[in-house]
Amino acid sequence: MSTQPTPLANQLLVALPSLADPNFERTVSLLCQHDADGAMGVVVNRRSDYTLGEVFSQMGIPCGDAALCATPVLAGGPVHPERGFVIHDGAHGWDSSLSVADDLRVTTSRDVLEAMARGEGPARAVVALGCAGWGAGQLEAELGENSWLTVPSDGEILFALPLEARWQAAAGRIGVDMAHMPDYAGHA
Numbered sequence: 001m002s003t004q005p006t007p008l009a010n011q012l013l014v015a016l017p018s019l020a021d022p023n024f025e026r027t028v029s030l031l032c033q034h035d036a037d038g039a040m041g042v043v044v045n046r047r048s049d050y051t052l053g054e055v056f057s058q059m060g061i062p063c064g065d066a067a068l069c070a071t072p073v074l075a076g077g078p079v080h081p082e083r084g085f086v087i088h089d090g091a092h093g094w095d096s097s098l099s100v101a102d103d104l105r106v107t108t109s110r111d112v113l114e115a116m117a118r119g120e121g122p123a124r125a126v127v128a129l130g131c132a133g134w135g136a137g138q139l140e141a142e143l144g145e146n147s148w149l150t151v152p153s154d155g156e157i158l159f160a161l162p163l164e165a166r167w168q169a170a171a172g173r174i175g176v177d178m179a180h181m182p183d184y185a186g187h188a
Contacts, residue, residue, distance in 0.1 A: 010100050010104060010152070011150045012030060012031070012044075012150070012153055012154070012157065012173075013027075013029040013031055013148045014028050014148060014170045014176075015027045015147065016146060017178060017182065019147045023078045024043070027043045027046060027167070028044050028167055029042060030087060030153060030158060031150075032100050037136050038139070040131055041132045042077060042085050042130075042132065043128065044128070046075045047073075048073045048128075050072075051071060051072060052071040053071075055113070055127065056117055059110065061113055063117035068116065071127070072163075073127050073129055074128035074163075075128065075129060076128030076131050076132070077128075077131045077133070078132070079131050083130065084108065084113070084128070085107075085128045085130075086113065086125055087106050087158060088104075088122035089105075089155065092105075093105055094107045094109050095107075095109035096109035097112075101153065104158075105122075124160075126159060149170075149176060151173050151174050154170070
């Protein structure tokens with residue numbers, strides 16, 4: 001994977017209430033790569049049906065840390081739902097790591113999961129199955145249609161806040177209250 005940052009990499013894409021696509025309704029996605037060929041991101045506020053322990057078990061990775069094994073795995077997007085994406089902090093890269101920012105990486109190789117199971121992984125990490133992808137010019141068109149807000153990435157949103165609080169919190173980082181947006185209905 002490339003290690004060069006790209007124009008909108010390290011931004012959070014926050015779905016506006018008017019975005020009706022069920023894959024992205026009320027999502028927050030970390031944009032990991034963006035260039036003339038398109039963009040790739042990972043949804044960071046939607047829980048999958050799996051725990052990290054189940055992923056470790058399926059991959060034959062032993063883990064004795066019950067709390068780590070109980071950690072929910074995120075539904076990272078509709079593209080490659082069988083593939084794991086680990087968003088993590090720190091300068092250390094593993095076999096297949098993409099640098100999103102100086103202290104933020106996304107890794108798709110098994111070695112980061114093995115390190116996590118041994119207690120030697122990154123200090124903060126989230127694991128997602130699948131990602132989001134946009135073809136050349138597609139994300140720019142969606143931004144022009146006011147489907148997304150772009151917000152600088154934030155470690156608290158990526159790693160600390162409860163999943164259900166991330167959508168409103170990400171928008172709030174730039175002063176937007178989703179409850180006051182057109183098409184908003186229901187809870188955040």
